[in-house]
Amino acid sequence: MDKLALLTKLKDLNREFSFTKNDDGYEFSVTISLNTIIQLTDCIDHGIPISAFLLNEMYIELADLSDNIGSTVKIELSSKGLKQKKLTIFNEWTDFLSFKPNLLHPPESFIILQEEIVHPSNSIDGKLKHFFDISNFLHLLNDNADHSTKVTSKVIDELVFLHKSRLDIPIILPIDCLDDALDGYSIVDSLFKDDSHTEQKSSIFKEVMYGLLINIPMKERLGYLLLNFGEFSKRFNENYQLFVSEFSFDDVRKEYEENKRDYLTKLNDIFSSVQTKMLGIPISLAIASLKMSSVVDGISFWTNFLLAISITIYSIMMFMLIANQKHTLSAVKSEYKSQMTRLKHQYSEQYESIKKIQTELDTRHDFQKSCLNWFYVMSAALFILILALFTWNLPWKSILGLA
Structure with missing residues (x-):
């Protein structure tokens, strides 16, 4: 018989005969009858560690019970026998709790007699x-x-x-x-x-x-x-x-602050890449003003012509660069608008803070866009001035036959 079945059988015995605790374990008294003899024999056969039968202060054997029908016999369950069978029995919860190891390491199986609690069981409540x-x-x-x-x-x-x-x-x-x-x-x-x-x-x-x-x-x-x-x-x-919630807020704030820095860097890089090349405009004007002169012979004509062609090519390249950067600027705006929209939906409680960051990015975008437009104007002005200067220095008197 397994341990749970033994504990259940002990619980049933306790319910019928009421165990009492003694110095050596537990004991209970029964009136001897044929039924109780059969019941006790069955208990012993299934492993219940009955250690002694006490009749009139004398110990007797199981076989002697049939000679004493009607007498009351005291039956003992020794602590030693219970331990050998690994049957842990407590009379009540006070006994269970007073045994300190039970608090952190409860026995795998036990019975609490007064509460009729057997563990393990099908339900724990x-x-x-x-x-x-x-x-x-x-x-x-x-x-x-x-x-x-x-x-x-x-x-x-x-x-x-x-x-x-x-x-x-x-x-x-x-x-x-x-x-x-x-x-x-x-x-x-x-x-x-x-x-x-x-x-x-x-x-x-x-x-x-x-x-x-x-x-x-x-x-x-x-x-x-x-x-x-x-x-x-x-x-x-x-x-x-x-x-x-505070930790999550810090994470959210860190995310949108990092996005802000990333997009500001991208916007600034767009402007910086054009700004450096725009330094060529005043340099081109200075070269043109110094090198271009009135056409008096073939050499001066070709000098002016090549200079005008060079600066014209430079102006066209600037137009193309500015146009490309404007496309990049639009792409960055589209990207950060999409990102900010996602953040506003995902972290609705931070809507105003995220909206403020988007406004800052929009302001920077608009400024960069206006700068690129001014670069367009400056490149166009360079192109027009060079053409005008080249045209001005042509020998119009000879061309018109006035000389």
């Missing part, structure tokens, strides 16, 4: 579920504690948390903590199972616990925390969600 939630929470406390006082590898006497000052929490679990569920425990548990913001979660956990327990007498702190777990879980969840 009531005090049993409350206990397992508390045990899991004690592990959570231990994981987030700064120090712990260990009696053995399975027994922790006290947990120490360091926040504004030292907070000591002795592991003393009052039985009335099992009466109600840990309100909000599933929320706390799910938050800690999430691997994000681990350090911040631990810090918030300590902060909330410190605020709740610092004025509570030391030995009552664990009980107070468990009995007021709803308030604790609410504060912890609210503080953590506040941190997450």
Whole structure:
């Protein structure tokens, strides 16, 4: 018979005969009958560790029961026999909780006689579920504690948390903590199972616990925390969600500020690439004014002609460069408008801040566009002036036959 079946059989025996605890284990009394003899024989055959039969202060064997029909016999279950069968029995919850290793490391299987609780079972509810939630929470406390006082590898006497000052929490679990569920425990548990913001979660956990327990007498702190777990879980969840929202806001702000810098850099690069080349306009005018002269012979004509052609080609190249940069400028505007629209939809709470950044980018775009338009005008003016200067220096008198 497996362990669960044995524990269930012990529970049924206790329900029928009411076990009492003695110095060596448990005992119960039965009135001997054929049915009880069959029942006890079946229990022994299936592994229930009945250690002795006591009749009138004398120990007898199972076979002797049939000779004493109608008498009352005391039946003993020794602690040694129960341990050999790995059957963990507790009379009531107080006994279970007073055995300290149970708090953090509950037995795989056990029975609590007065409550008729058998574990494992098909359903875990009531005090049993409350206990397992508390045990899991004690592990959570231990994981987030700064120090712990260990009696053995399975027994922790006290947990120490360091926040504004030292907070000591002795592991003393009052039985009335099992009466109600840990309100909000599933929320706390799910938050800690999430691997994000681990350090911040631990810090918030300590902060909330410190605020709740610092004025509570030391030995009552664990009980107070468990009995007021709803308030604790609410504060912890609210503080953590506040941190997450602020953290998310910082991420959003970082994203759109980086986008702003990137697009401003692109807009400035468009202007800078043309600005450097526009320095050629005053240089071209200076060369033209110095080198062009009245045409008096073939050499002076070809000098003026080649100079005019060179500056004309330069002007045409500037027209093409400016046109290309204007196309690039339009593409950058289209890109940042699309990006800002996405950000405004994705982070609607930051709409005004993102809109302000888009306005700044639009202002810079319009300025760069007006500069490129002025470069168009300057290049056109250079082209016209060179043509006019070349034309002016032609030998019109000879051409018109006036000389």
